[in-house]
Every structure is written in C-alpha cells, then in structure tokens.
Amino acid sequence: xxxxxxxxxRKQFVLLLVLSNLFSYLTYYPRASAGQVAFGSSIAGLVLxxxxxxxxxxxxxxxxxxxxxxxxxxxxxYNRPLGRLYNGLLAIFLxxxxxxxxxxxxxxxxxxxxxxxxxxxxxxxFLGVLLFGVVVGIESFARTASxxxxxxALSIALIFFGTVGNVEPSALRAYSQxxxxxxxxxxxxxxxxxxxxxxxxxxxxxxxxxTPSVFQSYFWLAxxxxxxxxxxxxxxxxxxxQLQQYxxxxxxxxxxxxxxxxxxxxxxxxxxxxxFVRVTALLLALCTALQGVLHDCxxxxxxxxxxxxxxxxxxxxxxxxxxxxxxxxxxxxCFAPLTLALLPLLYxxxxxxxxxxxxGRGGARGEAVH
Amino acid sequence: MRLCANLTENIVALRAMxxxxxxxxxxxxxxxxxxxxxxxxxGMIGIGTLAExxxxxxxxxxxxxxxxxxxxxxxxxxxxxxxxxxxxxxxxEEVLQxxxxxxxxxxxxxxEKGLALGVQGFNFRSxxxxxNEQNMRGSREGFVEAARINLTMIRRRMKSPHLKFExxxxxxxxxxxxxxxxxxxxxSAKVLAEIKERMGTxxxxxxxxxxxxxxxxDKKNASLFSGVGYTERPDxxxxxxxxxxxxxxxxxxxxxxxxxxxxxxxxxxxxxYAQRPYYVTFIRCLKFLAFTIxxxxxxxxxxxxTHHPELLHKELLVKIIEAQQGTPFPLMVExxxxxxxxxxxxxxxxxxxxxxxxAVSIVGALxxxxxxxxxxxxxxxxxxxxxxxxxxxxxxxxxxEPVTILxxxxxxxxxxxxxxxxxxxxxxxxxxxxxxxxxxxxxxxxISPFGKAAFRDVFVRASWTTLQRGHSGIVQDxxxxxVQSDGGHGDA
Numbered sequence: 001x002x003x004x005x006x007x008x009x010r011k012q013f014v015l016l017l018v019l020s021n022l023f024s025y026l027t028y029y030p031r032a033s034a035g036q037v038a039f040g041s042s043i044a045g046l047v048l049x050x051x052x053x054x055x056x057x058x059x060x061x062x063x064x065x066x067x068x069x070x071x072x073x074x075x076x077x078y079n080r081p082l083g084r085l086y087n088g089l090l091a092i093f094l095x096x097x098x099x100x101x102x103x104x105x106x107x108x109x110x111x112x113x114x115x116x117x118x119x120x121x122x123x124x125x126f127l128g129v130l131l132f133g134v135v136v137g138i139e140s141f142a143r144t145a146s147x148x149x150x151x152x153a154l155s156i157a158l159i160f161f162g163t164v165g166n167v168e169p170s171a172l173r174a175y176s177q178x179x180x181x182x183x184x185x186x187x188x189x190x191x192x193x194x195x196x197x198x199x200x201x202x203x204x205x206x207x208x209x210x211t212p213s214v215f216q217s218y219f220w221l222a223x224x225x226x227x228x229x230x231x232x233x234x235x236x237x238x239x240x241x242q243l244q245q246y247x248x249x250x251x252x253x254x255x256x257x258x259x260x261x262x263x264x265x266x267x268x269x270x271x272x273x274x275x276f277v278r279v280t281a282l283l284l285a286l287c288t289a290l291q292g293v294l295h296d297c298x299x300x301x302x303x304x305x306x307x308x309x310x311x312x313x314x315x316x317x318x319x320x321x322x323x324x325x326x327x328x329x330x331x332x333x334c335f336a337p338l339t340l341a342l343l344p345l346l347y348x349x350x351x352x353x354x355x356x357x358x359x360g361r362g363g364a365r366g367e368a369v370h
Numbered sequence: 371m372r373l374c375a376n377l378t379e380n381i382v383a384l385r386a387m388x389x390x391x392x393x394x395x396x397x398x399x400x401x402x403x404x405x406x407x408x409x410x411x412x413g414m415i416g417i418g419t420l421a422e423x424x425x426x427x428x429x430x431x432x433x434x435x436x437x438x439x440x441x442x443x444x445x446x447x448x449x450x451x452x453x454x455x456x457x458x459x460x461x462x463e464e465v466l467q468x469x470x471x472x473x474x475x476x477x478x479x480x481x482e483k484g485l486a487l488g489v490q491g492f493n494f495r496s497x498x499x500x501x502n503e504q505n506m507r508g509s510r511e512g513f514v515e516a517a518r519i520n521l522t523m524i525r526r527r528m529k530s531p532h533l534k535f536e537x538x539x540x541x542x543x544x545x546x547x548x549x550x551x552x553x554x555x556x557x558s559a560k561v562l563a564e565i566k567e568r569m570g571t572x573x574x575x576x577x578x579x580x581x582x583x584x585x586x587x588d589k590k591n592a593s594l595f596s597g598v599g600y601t602e603r604p605d606x607x608x609x610x611x612x613x614x615x616x617x618x619x620x621x622x623x624x625x626x627x628x629x630x631x632x633x634x635x636x637x638x639x640x641x642x643y644a645q646r647p648y649y650v651t652f653i654r655c656l657k658f659l660a661f662t663i664x665x666x667x668x669x670x671x672x673x674x675x676t677h678h679p680e681l682l683h684k685e686l687l688v689k690i691i692e693a694q695q696g697t698p699f700p701l702m703v704e705x706x707x708x709x710x711x712x713x714x715x716x717x718x719x720x721x722x723x724x725x726x727x728x729a730v731s732i733v734g735a736l737x738x739x740x741x742x743x744x745x746x747x748x749x750x751x752x753x754x755x756x757x758x759x760x761x762x763x764x765x766x767x768x769x770x771e772p773v774t775i776l777x778x779x780x781x782x783x784x785x786x787x788x789x790x791x792x793x794x795x796x797x798x799x800x801x802x803x804x805x806x807x808x809x810x811x812x813x814x815x816x817i818s819p820f821g822k823a824a825f826r827d828v829f830v831r832a833s834w835t836t837l838q839r840g841h842s843g844i845v846q847d848x849x850x851x852x853v854q855s856d857g858g859h860g861d862a
Contacts, residue, residue, distance in 0.1 A: 007818055009849075108791060114677075122790065129797050140805035142820040143850070147800055265678045265789045272793035 007208040012142035014217040015149045016203075018225060019277040021196050021218075022152070023101065025226040025269060026248045041182030043227055048183070048188025050223045053197055056341060057215035060201060063348055066210065071201040072292045075344050078351040086344055087292035090198065092288060093336050095306060097195050098282040099313040100331045102126065105275040106318055113268060119318045126275075127311050133280035134287065134307065137187060138206050141280055148273045155270040160232060162255030162263045167235045193332040196222070197341045203284040215341065283307065371462050375439075377479035379409050381407055383461055400435040401428060401446075401478075409465060410474040416491015420474055424487055439480035446476065446485060455488025467545055482641075494519065500602035500624070502767060507644040512602045517621035523604040524551060524617075532556070533611075538569060539616025540620075542584070544576035546739055547621040548583070550768025551607070556614040557852045558846045561809045565616050565629055578750070580620040587618075587629050594772035599631030606640050614844040630808040632815060634828045636768040637661070642831055650831040658829070660765035664773045667759050668705050669780025669792055671751075676701050677788025689839050693749040701752075708748055708756050709777060711738060712758075714758075797817035810853035811845060 008016075063074065066218035070090040072090065076083030106123050112120065133141050196218075204210065217340050233241045233251050294302040317323045330336065373380055379585045381396055388394045393412040398405065408424070427449065435733040442593040447456070457473070459465050460483050465475045474492030497519070500512030513520045523534055548569070552562065565587065572586050580600060589599045601607050607617045610628045618627040630762050637657045642650045674681050677688055682690070697704060715734035719727040763773050776799065783791030806813035816823035826832045826841075837843070846853040 012819065038397060113790075114788075122787070125787065125791070127796050129794050129801075133801055134799060136801055140801060143804035143812060143814060144797070144800045146820060147804070147814075148816045174597075260681050261683055265674070265681050268789055269793045270407050273797065276797050332757040 006137050006139040006206060008138055008142040008206050009210055010207065010211065010214055010217075012146055013203070014214060014221065016142055016145045016277060016281055017196050017199060017218050019145055019149055019152065019274050020199060020281050021222045023271075023274050023278040024226055025195070025229050026274065041179050042186040043230060045183040045186025046190055047223055048195070049187045050226070051266070052187070052191055053194055054215050056197060056345070057200060057218070058212060059345055059349075060204075061210075061212045061215070063345065063352065064204070064210065068205070068210075070203070070205040070288070071341070071344055071348070072289055073205070074348045076292050078348060082347075087289050090202070090340055091286050091289040091293060091306065093331075094195075094198065094202075094282050094286040094339055095313070096327060097331050097337075098279050098286065099310050099317060100327045101275065101279050101282065102310075102314040103318045103324055103327065104253045105271065105279075107324065108249075108271070109268075110318075112246060113264075116254065120315065123315060123318060126272075127314065129276060129292070130279055130283065131307060133276065135281045138203070138284050141284065145277050148277055150278075152270050152273055156229075156268050158266055159252050159255055159263050161222070162257045163236045163251055165256075166237075166254060168180045168238060169235070191338050192266075192335045193337065195331075195337050198337050199281055199285050201341055201345075202288050203281065205288060229276055236295040244274055253335060263304050273285075283310065286310075286350055324360070372460055373462060373465070373477070373482050373484060375480050377405060377407055377469070377477055380462065380465075380477055384409065384465060387462060396777050399425075399428065399432075401431040402434045402442055404436075404439050405479040406698070407477045409469050409477060410489075411469050411472070412469065414472040414492050415474055415489045419491050423489060424476075426472055437486070439478045443478055443481045443483065443485065457486040459484045459486050467539075468544070468723060471547070478860055482686055491519070492516075497523070503602050503606065503612060505603075505639065505641045505644075508607050508640050511601070511604055511625040513604060513619075513626055515622050515624055517549055520604070520619050520624075520626065521549060521551075524608060527604060527608045528553075528611075528660060540569070540572050540574070541577040542575050543571070544578065546577040547834065548577070549619040551611060551617040553611050553614070556612060556844060557616060557844040560853045561614075561630065561846065562616060565618075569618075569625060577622075579623045580618065580625045581623075583618060583620060583627060584684060587627065587679055587736070591806055592806075593802050593806050594775055595633065595769075595803060595806060595813065596629055597806055597813055599628040599768070600625045600774075601625070601628060603640060609640070612843070614645055614846055630730050630811050632811065632848075634814050634824075636766055638717060638827070643834075647833045648833050651829070654829055654831060657766055660762040661769060661773070664763035664766070664769075665776040666720060666780060666792070666796075667762070668709060668755055668777055669782075670789075671755050671784075672702050672705050672781055673784030673788045673792050676785060680820045686852060690749075693751050696717070696746040697749050698747065700785075702781060704748055704752055705755070705780065705781045705785075708742075708752055709759075711755055711779070712760060713774065807852075809850055810851060812850040815850045816850040819850035836847035 060071065072083070072087050073082075077085045081305070102123070106119060106126060109122050110117065110119050133144070200215075200218075204214075207214065229248065233247045237244075237247065237252055237254070241250065245248040249264060249267055252264040253262055255263040257263065286306060290302055290306060291299065317327050371383070384396075385394065395410055395412055397408045397409060399407065404800070410420070422588050423570060428446075431442075431446070436445055447458070455473075457468065459468060459475060465477070465484055465486075468475055468486035472492055473486040474489050475484045476487045477484045494516040495514050497514055499510045511523060513523065524535075525533065530553065531557045532553045533596050534552060534554050536552075538550065539547040540546050550562075550565065550569075559603055568586050568589065569583065572583065574582060578581065584598050586598065588596050591597055601610070603825065607626055607628065611617055615628050615630060618629065620627070637654055641654070645653075664665070675694070679687055694701065699707065712734070715730060715738075719730045719734075722730060739753055743750055757779065763770055763777075766773075780792060780795050783795040785791075789795070792835075804812070804814050804818060816828060826837060845851075
C-alpha cells in the first residue's frame with residue numbers, strides 16, 4: 001500500500017476522471033423519473049450540470065493557489081478536528097459509493113448476461129482485481145487507465161459502427177424540445193450524483209502539474225462523451241431506450257457487424273474496464289482521505305480494514321434488492337457529493353478570507369507582519 | 371595470502387590450494403642463475419603463444435648476469451618483447467585467478483611477487499550468425515561465449531572514446547568475468563549506479579550464464595515480464611547502448627544482458643532500421659497483433675463458444691457445434707489438453723538432436739493432430755486455434771515464456787467466466803505491466819505514459835531523416851521516467 005505521494009500526469013488524471021464519469025453515462029439515459037422529459041431538455045441539463053462542475057473546479061483552483069494540497073489537507077489546515085471529521089465522512093461516502101458501483105456492475109452482469117450464476121462468482125474475482133489496482137498505487141493505475149481509455153474508445157467506436165445502420169435521423173427533432181422543468185431536473189440529477197467532483201478534490205494531490213485546464217479538458221471530454229452516447233442511444237433506439245434499464249446494453253444487443261452479430265459482449269468488456277477504473281479511483285480516493293484520519297502507524301491496517309468493509313458491504317448489498325435501493329438513495333439521492341465538495345470549499349474560502357482580513361488589519365495597525 | 375620468498379613453499383601452497391588438480395601445471399626454468407617457475411592452466415593458454423612470447427624471449431636471460439631476484443623481476447617487468455598484457459601479482463589467490471584466466475604466472479625464487487603474462491589461447495566457438503536473432507539484412511556476426519572476443523566485436527563497431535568497458539568479477543567459486551559496457555556520455559549515472567549496486571548484491575558461488583544475473587537486476591519485479599533484456603547481436607547491443615542503456619557481458623555465454631529494457635523493445639529488431647519505414651510499421655502492427663493472438667485466442671475462443679455463442683454468425687456457429695459435437699471433453703479441457711501436448715512436443719523437439727527433433731514434429735503434427743481429430747477426441751477448429759496460436763507466439767520470441775503461461779491462464783478464465791473472465795484477466799495483466807518500473811523508467815513507456823516516441827519507434831517506425839531531427843532516443847528521456855537525462859555521467 002503506497003502511503004507516500006505518487007504523481008501522475010495531467011492527461012492521465014483527466015482520462016481517469018472521464019472514464020469514471022463514463023460509467024454513469026453508460027447506464028444513464030436522459031429519462032424522466034415521472035413522466036416524459038424532452039430529450040433536448042435532458043441534454044441541455046446535462047451540459048449545464050457539467051458546466052457547473054467546471055465552475056466548482058475553478059473555485060477550487062482559486063483556493064489551491066499552487067500549494068499542492070487537496071481539499072482534505074485544507075480542512076485539516078484550518079480546523080484540525082473539523083478536518084478529521086470531514087476526512088472521515090468523505091472516506092465513508094467514498095466507501096459507500098465504491099460499494100454501490102461494485103454492486104451496480106455485478107448486478108447488471110448477474111441480471112442481464114449470466115442470470116443462472118451466483119452473484120458471488122462474479123463479485124469475488126472483480127474484488128480481487130480491484131484490490132490489486134489499489135495495491136499497485138495510483139501511478140500504475142493511471143497508466144492502466146490510459147490504455148483502458150483507448151480500448152474503451154475503440155469498443156464504443158465498434159458499437160457505433162454496428163448501430164449506425166439503425167439510426168433514425170428524424171429522432172433529432174427531439175432536440176428542439178427544451179422545457180425548463182426537464183432541464184432543471186437533469187441539471188440537478190447530474191450534480192447530485194457527481195462523484196467525480198470528490199475524486200477531483202481528493203486525487204488532485206497526486207497531480208504533478210496543476211493547471212485549471214484539467215477541469216476544462218475534463219468538461220469537454222466528459223460532456224462530449226455523455227452527449228454522444230445519449231445521442232447514439234436516442235437516434236438508434238428511439239423511445240424503446242426509455243423502457244430499458246440498461247439502454248446502452250440494449251443498443252449493443254441490437255448492433256450488428258458483418259463478422260460478429262450482436263456486440264453486447266464488447267459492451268461487457270467495456271463495462272468491466274470502466275467499472276474497474278471508477279471503483280479503483282474511488283478506493284484510492286478513500287485511501288487518500290484516510291491519511292487525514294489515521295496515524296501513520298495505523299494507516300496500513302486501517303486501509304485494509306476499510307477495503308474489507310467495502311468488500312463485505314458489496315457482498316451484502318448485492319444479495320438484497322432492498323439494501324441496494326437504500327444504498328442508491330444514499331449515494332445518488334441526497335446530494336452527498338455536492339455537499340461534501342461545496343460546503344468545505346466555502347468554509348475554506350471563509351477561513352482564508354478571515355485570515356487575510358486579520359493580517360491586513362494587523363499590518364495597518366503596525367503589528368508584526370513578517 | 372601473500373606470496374613468500376621461498377619458491378618451493380609457494381608452489382606447494384598453490385598445489386595444495388587447487389588440491390593437486392591435474393590441469394594446474396608448473397614448469398621450472400633457470401634465468402640468470404635464479405630458479406623460476408612458470409605457472410599456468412592446461413588448455414587455457416596457447417602453447418604457441420607461450421613459446422613465442424615467453425619461453426623464447428626468456429631464453430636470452432638464461433646466462434645473463436643479474437644480481438638479485440628483485441633485480442631480475444624488475445628487468446623482466448621492463449622487457450617489452452614479452453606478452454603485452456602484464457600484471458604484477460602479490461598473493462597466491464591472484465596467482466590462481468590469473469592462471470585460471472589464461473595467464474602464465476612467472477614466480478622467481480627469493481622474490482615475493484610474480485609476473486602474470488597474458489597468453490590466453492583457449493579454444494572457443496567461432497563467430498557465427500546467432501540462432502535466435504536472425505535478420506534478413508545486416509551483419510551475420512553474433513556474440514560467442516568468450517567475453518573478451520565479444521568486447522572486440524563491440525569496439526570494432528563503436529570507435530568512440532565514450533565507449534567504456536568496466537570489469538567485474540562475480541561468483542565466489544567460478545570467478546566469472548563480467549563486463550559492463552556503456553557510453554559515458556549517454557548513460558544515466560543513476561541507472562549505472564543502481565545496476566552496479568544490484569550486481570554487488572550477487573553472492574552466488576558460480577555464475578554460469580547471464581540468466582543467473584537477471585533476477586538480481588530485475589528484483590522488486592513480481593511479474594511474468596522482465597525489465598532486463600538480452601541480445602546475441604553486437605550491432606543490436608551497440609544500438610541499445612547508444613540509447614543510454616547498459617550492456618552486461620558475462621563470460622561463458624553469448625547472451626548479453628541489456629538494462630533498462632522496455633516492453634516495446636520486444637517488438638523491435640535490427641531489420642526494422644534497415645527496411646523501409648512503411649513496411650516496418652506494418653510489421654510492427656502485425657507483431658502486436660500476433661502477440662495478442664498468441665495469449666488471447668485460445669481463451670477467447672473457449673469463452674465465446676462456451677458462454678457467448680450469440681456473438682457468432684449462425685453458419686459459423688453451426689460448423690463449430692458440428693465439429694465439437696462428437697468430442698468427449700468440454701471445450702476448456704480440450705483446449706488445455708491440446709496446448710499441453712503442444713508444449714510437450716515443442717520441448718521435446720527443442721532438446722533432442724535436430725534429426726530426431728524433426729521426427730517428433732512430424733509425429734506431433736501429423737500423427738497426434740490428425741489422429742486425435744479422426745478419433746473424435748478433439749474438434750477441428752481447436753486444432754486450427756492451436757496452430758494459429760503457436761505460429762503467432764513465434765513472431766515475438768522474446769515474449770514466448772510469459773505468453774505460454776498467460777495462454778493457459780486465459781483458457782481457464784474464459785472457460786469459467788467467459789468474456790468477463792477474459793476482461794478481468796486483461797485488467798490484471800495491464801495493471802501488472804503498468805506497475806513495472808525498470809531502473810526508474812516505466813516498462814510500458816512510451817505507450818503508457820504516452821509519448822510522441824510511440825509514433826516514432828513503437829507502433830510506427832519513422833524514417834531516419836525524421837528520427838535524426840529532435841529525437842534524442844535516450845531511454846531516460848521517455849515519458850514517466852524518474853531518471854531524467856543528466857547528460858551522461860558514466861565516469862562519475
């Protein structure tokens with residue numbers, strides 16, 4: 001387990017976040033929770049939601065100021081007890097989010113592809129690879145993620161070529177329908193479950209060269225990917241997509257190349273790769289957050305205990321639909337990522353403003369200012 | 371133990387140290403009235419050279435008038451018509467080491483030191499084309515077992531004053547000669563120091579092959595892949611050291627180690643730099659494809675046919691099902707059996723004399739393969755898969771060892787979990803590859819972390835006119851390297 005800081009490149013960091021974000025959009029399809037939402041509204045909401053993420057990221061950069069700290073460090077710096085509490089809460093949320101992603105992925109496998117087999121048969125090897133990813137550290141993980149990005153892009157391109165024949169251009173008309181209620185609903189949905197924001201604020205500690213262009217690149221790639229996938233699903237499947245629990249999977253099932261018919265197996269491979277990136281990123285962020293809670297001597301055992309808890313939770317939640325729904329509500333339904341990102345950010349801004357004000361006044365009064 | 375003035379005592383002690391070994395010889399001669407002994411090992415020296423460079427010139431001193439033994443020693447040391455390679459030895463251990471390295475050591479009664487004279491003349495295999503690295507164009511020379519001959523082959527190609535050979539002696543019993551070779555203006559001081567440090571940890575009694583040294587250079591690397599490469603070609607080694615790498619020549623083996631060694635280098639050969647870039651680019655892509663096929667095809671086939679038959683077109687699926695219908699084993703077991711048989715055949719063909727080896731190949735290909743299909747034990751598509759896998763695995767021979775193990779692992783993963791297992795296996799493999807750092811340089815660089823070098827000499831081989839523009843080619847300048855180029859401090 002790497003306790004020291006390993007550094008990764010800017011492009012690697014962006015790709016890692018984009019892949020994590022792609023996980024949501026492979027299962028996400030802009031649909032209404034109650035009633036119909038115009039497709040145009042949901043796309044506009046999605047873009048605005050990502051823009052808001054970019055804005056919050058820019059706020060963090062205004063605070064970060066080249067100090068090399070992440071949000072956890074800032075909290076510890078300004079208020080140690082509060083900082084430890086924040087790090088603890090963040091670690092718990094990241095653990096829950098990791099368990100939720102693992103369950104979501106393995107339940108998909110168990111429901112759609114291998115319904116005859118046991119849930120644990122798929123969970124155990126996946127957990128094994130995840131733990132290996134955490135053990136090798138973020139540097140090796142980021143290198144792996146870069147290769148996965150290329151593989152994922154190629155696989156998605158393959159699915160695109162397999163479905164492009166089914167595209168119905170008349171469905172583009174749906175873009176013209178933009179309603180404020182639908183737009184607002186999607187905007188909120190994008191923000192309330194955006195775990196990437198927390199990954200950004202936690203894992204930024206490992207970024208070798210910090211420039212605000214990280215958020216810019218992330219915005220363009222994530223938004224482009226999400227809009228592209230949604231558009232492809234909408235154009236190829238039309239309203240049938242809204243009836244599906246996994247619309248992109250339905251798209252892959254309907255696709256056909258001359259060599260292979262049905263590309264759902266490619267989809268399976270993409271999702272394994274992307275799920276791995278998302279969950280490992282969450283677990284690595286969890287390890288980073290735990291650095292602010294645990295003493296050096298207890299760090300390794302603490303991390304192993306946390307990983308064991310996440311594994312146990314994944315096993316328990318995957319077996320019960322009620323627990324899974326509860327976990328989904330906690331992770332996606334209560335604005336936890338946004339709260340855990342925005343509140344401390346505002347607090348640190350406030351503390352910094354107070355400190356600067358104090359120093360300014362002190363200087364004016366002729367007190368010692370060095 | 372230091373040599374003493376009494377010559378008889380020295381000879382008795384030396385004989386005792388080698389337990390009176392029959393190849394250890396000493397010849398008495400008298401020079402200027404002093405009793406001398408010439409000590410050497412049989413077979414390690416050239417008898418003609420000994421007679422011409424030592425015995426004949428020494429004959430002139432037989433009746434010379436030289437006062438004491440010390441004066442005789444100094445006179446002989448100044449004599450310039452004796453063997454060019456001369457060393458003064460002070461201890462009995464040194465006498466033995468030089469004698470066993472092909473030197474004749476002259477000991478004088480009354481003198482507490484000896485004179486080692488290089489008259490190496492042992493027989494060695496003549497220089498020939500290396501069997502494992504054959505090229506269409508370029509030199510036909512390959513390294514031989516004698517390290518000193520190998521040094522001349524390198525020096526002949528690199529007449530630069532920056533080329534440096536550094537001698538080391540490894541193996542407490544074998545006292546094997548090992549040479550580090552590098553360009554002082556290209557190599558990173560950090561890399562060189564680390565290599566020396568790791569070689570300093572070798573405590574083996576005997577170093578009989580360069581493979582004995584590899585694990586010490588490759589430590590902290592729990593992987594099927596190695597961060598240390600090897601070559602049998604002097605031109606390839608010269609190319610590597612020009613990129614800031616270090617060559618390690620071990621006496622007794624024609625395989626020279628190269629460190630640091632990256633994953634992408636397994637797909638490069640000297641021919642790549644002699645042929646047209648567009649063709650080399652095509653060949654490189656072909657090699658990457660062949661590597662993927664060699665470990666993934668059997669597992670992928672098992673996974674698709676067993677768990678995802680919906681992927682295949684109806685006609686193809688029907689043909690596969692027809693072929694597999696009469697076979698008694700599940701597809702995964704069938705794949706394992708046939709691949710194990712293939713590995714047994716390969717191993718048998720490799721170790722047996724060539725004439726018998728061919729017979730084994732014929733038995734394997736025709737008798738077992740054909741008979742197994744005719745008897746309905748194995749399906750025809752599986753034979754095709756094995757053949758394709760085998761041919762592909764020989765395209766990148768450096769990776770044969772990891773590919774063999776991975777092939778079996780992927781068959782098991784595909785058989786148990788289908789494409790899900792294959793995807794997990796690929797993930798674990800990727801993670802493992804990406805976690806290797808060879809002397810501070812990522813093993814997968816410049817593929818990941820990605821660098822422009824990937825489009826210069828990995829997937830694509832740019833032409834020499836492009837390569838000479840702004841392309842240092844130095845290994846420590848690759849993306850992700852923690853050993854940045856320091857302008858070469860090999861002398862540091």
